[in-house]
Amino acid sequence: MKKLGITRPNSGFTLVELMIVVAIVAILAAVALPSYQTYTQRARFTEVIAATGPAKTAIEICVQTGGSNCAAAATTASAVDLVQTDIVDSVEVTRADGDNESWTIITTGTDVVKKNTFIMVGTAENGRVSWATGGTCVDAGLC
Secondary structure, three states: OOOOOOOOOOOOOOOOHHHHHHHHHHHHHHHHHHHHHHHHHHHHHHHHOOOOOHHHHHHHHHHHOOOOHHHHHHHOOOOHHOOOOOEEEEEEEEHHHHOOOEEEEEEEEOHHOOOOEEEEEEEEEEEEEEEEEHHHHHHOOOO
């Protein structure tokens, strides 16, 4: 009687191949996770930066229309009940050295963004306001 040579085709992956794939995925995850966490913190912090918008706009309109108390207009525009959220703690507007030609807007985030601040310093010149930015968010890489 003749023996039938039945062969089965190989199918599937070996254990070694699967372990290599798992190792590659683990390495990619280890690299990507910290970057993703920074990305989500930066995305959340944009709400803190956006909260300066009403105060900044109020100051610019005040300067362009020749207003006399632009800090008060900005404070009214960025009242706590208008801008405070679970990410934005406060927006403070002050005149630099009591003069009506420069202002400081300090926006503080809540614990969600580790209480980082975003600071804008505006200076009026020829009916225009120039803004410089800074704050603890720069060192944290959030702004």
